[in-house]
Amino acid sequence: MFRLRVTFDGEVVLDVEPVFGYLHRGTEKLAEERTYVQVVTLTDRLDYVSAMTNNLAYVRAVEKLAGIEVPERAKYLRVISSELQRIASHLIATGFLLQELGAFATPLMYCFRERERILELFEMLCGARITVSYMRPGGVLQDAPEDFWPALDELVKAMPQYIEELEGLITSNEIVLARTKDVGVLTAEKAINASVTGPMLRATGVQWDLRKADPHEVYDRVEFDVPIGAIGDTYDRYLVRVQEMRQSLRIIEQCVKQIPKGDIRSRTAYFIRPPVGDAYGAVESPKGELGFYLVSDGGIAPYRCKIRSPSFINLTVLRDLLAGWKMADLIIIFGSTDIVLGEVDR
Amino acid sequence: MEGQAVKAGFDFLGIYGFFDGLMPESLDWLAFLVAGFILAFAIINALVVSTAVYTWFERRALGKFQSRLGPNRWGPFGLLQPIADVVKFMSKEDTVPDGADRQVFTLAPIVFVATGFLVFALIPLGSNDWLSRLNIGLVFIIAVTSVNTLAIFMAGWSSRNKYAMFGAMRGVAMLISYEVPMALAIAAVALASQSLSTYTVVTNQEVPFMLVMPLAFFIFVAAASAEMSRTPFDLIESESELGSGYHTEYSGMKFALFQLAEFMAPIIVSCIVATLFLSGWRGWGPIPGQVWFILKALVVLCALLWFRATWPRLRVDQIMEFAWKGLFPLSLLNLFAVATEIQLLRDPVTGALTDSDMWAMAAINWAITGIVFLAVSRMFARKQLQRPLPKPSPLANMGAEAE
Numbered sequence: 228m229f230r231l232r233v234t235f236d237g238e239v240v241l242d243v244e245p246v247f248g249y250l251h252r253g254t255e256k257l258a259e260e261r262t263y264v265q266v267v268t269l270t271d272r273l274d275y276v277s278a279m280t281n282n283l284a285y286v287r288a289v290e291k292l293a294g295i296e297v298p299e300r301a302k303y304l305r306v307i308s309s310e311l312q313r314i315a316s317h318l319i320a321t322g323f324l325l326q327e328l329g330a331f332a333t334p335l336m337y338c339f340r341e342r343e344r345i346l347e348l349f350e351m352l353c354g355a356r357i358t359v360s361y362m363r364p365g366g367v368l369q370d371a372p373e374d375f376w377p378a379l380d381e382l383v384k385a386m387p388q389y390i391e392e393l394e395g396l397i398t399s400n401e402i403v404l405a406r407t408k409d410v411g412v413l414t415a416e417k418a419i420n421a422s423v424t425g426p427m428l429r430a431t432g433v434q435w436d437l438r439k440a441d442p443h444e445v446y447d448r449v450e451f452d453v454p455i456g457a458i459g460d461t462y463d464r465y466l467v468r469v470q471e472m473r474q475s476l477r478i479i480e481q482c483v484k485q486i487p488k489g490d491i492r493s494r495t496a497y498f499i500r501p502p503v504g505d506a507y508g509a510v511e512s513p514k515g516e517l518g519f520y521l522v523s524d525g526g527i528a529p530y531r532c533k534i535r536s537p538s539f540i541n542l543t544v545l546r547d548l549l550a551g552w553k554m555a556d557l558i559i560i561f562g563s564t565d566i567v568l569g570e571v572d573r
Numbered sequence: 574m575e576g577q578a579v580k581a582g583f584d585f586l587g588i589y590g591f592f593d594g595l596m597p598e599s600l601d602w603l604a605f606l607v608a609g610f611i612l613a614f615a616i617i618n619a620l621v622v623s624t625a626v627y628t629w630f631e632r633r634a635l636g637k638f639q640s641r642l643g644p645n646r647w648g649p650f651g652l653l654q655p656i657a658d659v660v661k662f663m664s665k666e667d668t669v670p671d672g673a674d675r676q677v678f679t680l681a682p683i684v685f686v687a688t689g690f691l692v693f694a695l696i697p698l699g700s701n702d703w704l705s706r707l708n709i710g711l712v713f714i715i716a717v718t719s720v721n722t723l724a725i726f727m728a729g730w731s732s733r734n735k736y737a738m739f740g741a742m743r744g745v746a747m748l749i750s751y752e753v754p755m756a757l758a759i760a761a762v763a764l765a766s767q768s769l770s771t772y773t774v775v776t777n778q779e780v781p782f783m784l785v786m787p788l789a790f791f792i793f794v795a796a797a798s799a800e801m802s803r804t805p806f807d808l809i810e811s812e813s814e815l816g817s818g819y820h821t822e823y824s825g826m827k828f829a830l831f832q833l834a835e836f837m838a839p840i841i842v843s844c845i846v847a848t849l850f851l852s853g854w855r856g857w858g859p860i861p862g863q864v865w866f867i868l869k870a871l872v873v874l875c876a877l878l879w880f881r882a883t884w885p886r887l888r889v890d891q892i893m894e895f896a897w898k899g900l901f902p903l904s905l906l907n908l909f910a911v912a913t914e915i916q917l918l919r920d921p922v923t924g925a926l927t928d929s930d931m932w933a934m935a936a937i938n939w940a941i942t943g944i945v946f947l948a949v950s951r952m953f954a955r956k957q958l959q960r961p962l963p964k965p966s967p968l969a970n971m972g973a974e975a976e
Contacts, residue, residue, distance in 0.1 A: 238739075238889060329807060329886025336639035402805055402885050408960075415966040432966035457963040554739070555808070555888045 229568050238553045243546050250572040258532035263289050263364055263499040271358035274570040276319050279312035280512035282362035288508030288519035289364040293501035296493050301366035302444045303486040310475040315345040316513035317468040320565040327562035328406055334396055341389045344382055351375045364499055366492025386476055407462040411548045411560035421544045425515025425537050430456035430463035437511035449481040461563040498527040514538050534573055538566035585612050585703045620693045624837045625655035638882035667825035677731035682830035685724035689837040691717045696844045697772045699854050699862045710771035711763050715756050722748040725819050732822035740818025743808050743889055750896035755796035757904035758789040761911040762849045775853035780931040783850040788907040788942045790850045792900050801838030805884040806892055843873035910941055
């Protein structure tokens, strides 16, 4: 689905030219022909390993545009589900990085095993596992069922051990260190100039996280750290992701304690007709800043929907990252950028 | 073996004797030929069938390693999976790419598989094994495994595909490099057993050589897992980079032959390790030698499988570094140590080595191995784990902006 036209000198990469568009589905155009609520289902299919955060970014934009209030309980449910999604997405990123390193599927399957538990929780929440469409402008689809909370509790208790186990396999593995340390270094300056976001940016040492910088939902009411990397190499990108998983668990724990009873969705019209204007809503998705820019002409569908997809923008530094490294490094550097093609091509 | 009473059993002489008795004197050569064919048939089938079982075992065990099921549809526990695989391979179209060198393209898988059979013939499975009494067995093994390299290059070059070529070039570089430490480790074994025949290596191996020279054992296992190009040395195929390396263009039965050879490799390697370092068929009690041998080979096989399931792959330059800067000096050191010890310890008149000599060697070699490993690992660990502490970049500081 993603094509990289590479010029090699023997094993050494001289130049790369990404070829995009094999998964282009015209999401932005499709959004113009659907009502504001219907577009939620399209966002699931952007970054299909983190549908929750996509939903959240989109509904934030709509809520800004139409001035919709969100009940407290819904905010907490949103944060819980998107932090679960962040763990799931980082698990996939780590698993595939190891797969690309040549570890014969074992770490990948371990990661998938843990992700499976998260997907089961999503199934409880909304009946779907991957394309969840859980969020709505003004709240969430439905309240969590009774048996969701004990299951979540169990997961939050068990997860640190799984992360430990994963780290035991990977973090100080000689071969992983030899392959990833000092490989594909991205400097903070270059990352900022290319407007790279997410774990890739934080691995370079820049402490930038939308959850702190522009606290949406209830992120200002929970305590968490923003892990950063030391030099911005492939290993740092891996480490940052692992640490973020731990922080996400912290957030979930606090949310479970704080969550109030109450409505989960504010009353909105069946067809939301925002006033003429525009709004930009962004969240920190597992890959970086995912933003939706919506323009309304007062109708029932967005006049224009522009998606700022982190995967796509993080790819712009690819040439700088890859030039001069070997063929085998190309694969793991590319793997450590953690892109999802659904989001790149939109 | 002249002058030695060989029991007439299911070995070459037994079969030959049987047919020789049936045929007139003038047809001796035919009896010889028939006996040879029967033995070759037995060896090839033993290896092919055990490979088939091993493919099932490996996939099943990997499934368990990876918390999934593995093949489980065909037969009890998926035991018939290899048959299904072969049927699938045979029913596939056998394509040859345009511009490929047809003859070399066809020959490559055959050469690749043949080397495996040749090596396996020399493994002494039991005390009455016949072929392994070849007096240059160890040299033969080293020579024949080198032919692998040629087969890989033939496959990569003749398919006229850049990924295949990449895989083949990497393969040649790597396999040739790892031949050297492997041969040097085998040389130490030959010195200690005072023989080049795999049979005599086992008969002279009162103390398993794994205990006598652990360094040689480590070097051999490392080099051999490179020779069979599995993780962490599987850069010849490196699925994530090269499609599937040198056999990218192969399909149908030709591909099946490559697969066969690849799955044969761990069996052969574990057999060689069992022979050279784990004292082959020797064991205790009334259990027959063959059972001991298979048990030992299975242990090695499981260890190799464990490597495969756990480790990621090294980069091509790191693999070469490991061969030339790591294994090569170590194998020289090991050879030097073993040779010196033998010179000092052996009986000055007969040149024989007793068990106590072996244990003395073992003590010295374990000390050497311990020191070497400690030194190397400390050196590496210091280099590997040195990292600056992460500190927030001044370019964009979220905390500062919030204030």
